Amino acid sequence: MGDRARRTHGTGAGAGGPDVGELLVRVGRGDEAAFEQLYDVLSKPLYGVVRRLVRDPGQSEEVTQEVMVELWRCAGRYSPDRGSGLAWAMTVAHRRAVDRVRSAQASADREDYVGRRDVARPFDEVTEQVTSRLEQEQVRRCLRTLTEAQRESVLLAYYGGRTYREVGELLATPLGTIKTRMRDGLIRLRDCLGVAG
Amino acid sequence: MNTRPDAEIHALTGAYVLDALSDQERAAFEEHLGACETCAVEVSEFRETTARLALAASAQPPAGLRDAVLARIADVRQEGPGTGENVVPLPRSRARRWPLRLSVAAAAVLLLVSTTLGVLLARERQNSDDLQQQAQAVAAVLRSGDADISTSVSGDTRMTMVSSRDQDLVLLLADALPPAPSGHDYQAWTIGDGVRAAGLLVPRDGRAFLAVHGIDTATEIGITVEPAGGSERPTTDPIMQLEL
Ligand SMILES: [Zn+2]
Numbered sequence: 001m002g003d004r005a006r007r008t009h010g011t012g013a014g015a016g017g018p019d020v021g022e023l024l025v026r027v028g029r030g031d032e033a034a035f036e037q038l039y040d041v042l043s044k045p046l047y048g049v050v051r052r053l054v055r056d057p058g059q060s061e062e063v064t065q066e067v068m069v070e071l072w073r074c075a076g077r078y079s080p081d082r083g084s085g086l087a088w089a090m091t092v093a094h095r096r097a098v099d100r101v102r103s104a105q106a107s108a109d110r111e112d113y114v115g116r117r118d119v120a121r122p123f124d125e126v127t128e129q130v131t132s133r134l135e136q137e138q139v140r141r142c143l144r145t146l147t148e149a150q151r152e153s154v155l156l157a158y159y160g161g162r163t164y165r166e167v168g169e170l171l172a173t174p175l176g177t178i179k180t181r182m183r184d185g186l187i188r189l190r191d192c193l194g195v196a197g
Numbered sequence: 198m199n200t201r202p203d204a205e206i207h208a209l210t211g212a213y214v215l216d217a218l219s220d221q222e223r224a225a226f227e228e229h230l231g232a233c234e235t236c237a238v239e240v241s242e243f244r245e246t247t248a249r250l251a252l253a254a255s256a257q258p259p260a261g262l263r264d265a266v267l268a269r270i271a272d273v274r275q276e277g278p279g280t281g282e283n284v285v286p287l288p289r290s291r292a293r294r295w296p297l298r299l300s301v302a303a304a305a306v307l308l309l310v311s312t313t314l315g316v317l318l319a320r321e322r323q324n325s326d327d328l329q330q331q332a333q334a335v336a337a338v339l340r341s342g343d344a345d346i347s348t349s350v351s352g353d354t355r356m357t358m359v360s361s362r363d364q365d366l367v368l369l370l371a372d373a374l375p376p377a378p379s380g381h382d383y384q385a386w387t388i389g390d391g392v393r394a395a396g397l398l399v400p401r402d403g404r405a406f407l408a409v410h411g412i413d414t415a416t417e418i419g420i421t422v423e424p425a426g427g428s429e430r431p432t433t434d435p436i437m438q439l440e441l
Contacts, residue, residue, distance in 0.1 A: 028275070030275060032267075032270070035267075035270060036267065039263055039266060039267070040263075043258045043262065043263070044255035044256060044257060044258065045248075045251040045252050045254065045255045046251070046258075047255075047256050047257070047258035047262075048251065048254035048255040048256035049250075049251045049254050051254075051256050052254060057259070061258070061259050061262055064258060064262060065262060065265055065266050065269065068266045068270075069266065069269050069270060069273055072270045072273055072275065073273055073274070073275055073276055074275075074276060075275070076275055076276060077276075083241050083244055083245060084245060084248065086248045086251075086252075087241075087244040087245045087247075087248040088244075090244075090247065090248045090251045091214075091244050091247075091248075093251075094216055094247070094251070095216050098216040135249075135252055135253060136253045138249075139249055139250065139252070139253035140253070154211075154215065157212070157215035157216070157217040158215050158216075158247055158250055159250070159254065161216070162217065163217045163218065163219060164212045164215075164217040164218065165219070167217065176205075176208075178212075179208050179209060179211065179212050180208055181211075182211030182212045182215055182217065183208055183209075183210055183211030183212070184211070185211065186210075186211045186214065186215075186243045186246055186247070187211075189246050189249075189250075190242050190243065190245075190246040193246060193249055195242055195245040195246050195249065
């Protein structure tokens with residue numbers, strides 16, 4: 001390790017930085033410089049989500065690394081007609097992190113973990129001041145347009161890595177209701193954020 | 198309320214994008230997605246939406262992570278449509294090694310092992326007892342404190358080695374291993390004070406698995422191409438050498 005050129009760390013590129021889609025296209029062609037930029041743009045949201053899913057800092061670091069390597073490996077599959085680069089990358093990332101967490105937790109500690117409900121409380125200690133306030137405020141405000149039950153179902157799945165079955169058990173709610181809440185919750189969030197597909 | 202199955206499946210868009218479906222449900226929904234424009238549009242919008250949840254959760258990763266990631270991609274071959282051009286040449290057979298933390302890394306290996314075994318199991322029913330034993334051996338190695346995992350990449354082929362001195366056992370897992378030339382097999386050897394035959398690696402759909410018992414003083418595992426059935430002593434130069 002450390003045999004590669006060390007370059008200056010980019011400062012929080014955030015939403016106003018280089019376009020993730022363009023970076024992905026270049027990374028897909030093996031462009032390592034583009035990958036470094038991609039890391040700088042994606043590592044914070046990625047690490048933030050993984051921290052919520054995995055909890056343990058050491059393991060979060062490992063999973064984040066795995067996901068970044070996975071993005072390097074499969075960036076060639078991205079094309080702009082598959083939606084925004086950010087959405088595509090976070091889709092790959094979330095799925096992979098969730099898969100890793102589920103297989104790692106096929107052991108006893110999962111029981112204990114499933115009981116935790118605090119994931120449903122948005123933006124706690126994990127969120128350091130790296131997101132623009134505006135972005136966070138907007139998401140926070142839009143999450144309030146969901147019913148409590150919808151918000152809980154969406155966040156337990158997205159930040160907590162729970163399946164809808166687990167969410168159903170946790171909230172003692174029929175599975176059909178949970179599916180509907182997840183969908184309705186995302187519809188409200190989408191409409192509030194003014195997201196286009 | 199409409200409860201026809203096809204009506205129900207449309208309602209899964211939310212759970213799908215949140216990765217809240219089981220593997221089977223996910224596969225079934227993805228099949229549906231290919232045929233249902235309405236769901237495809239909704240899924241795409243929901244993905245943009247959850248990306249905002251990700252942005253809002255941003256946190257500062259540890260400082261060393263960037264260099265670690267950049268160092269690792271040197272060993273990782275890219276896949277997909279873009280790979281035809283401008284591909285960075287891969288260093289040959291550069292091994293990377295890290296101590297096994299019995300957590301995520303172990304889970305990943307376990308997943309790889311069980312996938313490999315699953316594929317083999319499906320093809321060779323008659324040997325399933327053997328494979329069951331191998332699966333147990335893998336689990337034992339992963340549980341033992343001194344297990345060590347390393348991976349080597351040579352061309353497309355990725356070789357993962359899990360070794361344990363305590364268990365006196367090495368597990369080899371090959372991925373994307375092309376079939377041996379006609380009339381030949383891949384043979385593994387333990388290399389130490391002497392060279393000992395350690396078994397054949399027979400790829401099925403690119404995957405091969407081999408448990409090597411009795412590593413004693415060996416410091417390396419070598420893999421050579423030998424006439425079908427294997428040789429008593431290696432007759433060619435190793436195509437891969439893995440340091441123990
Ligand atoms: Zn549909």
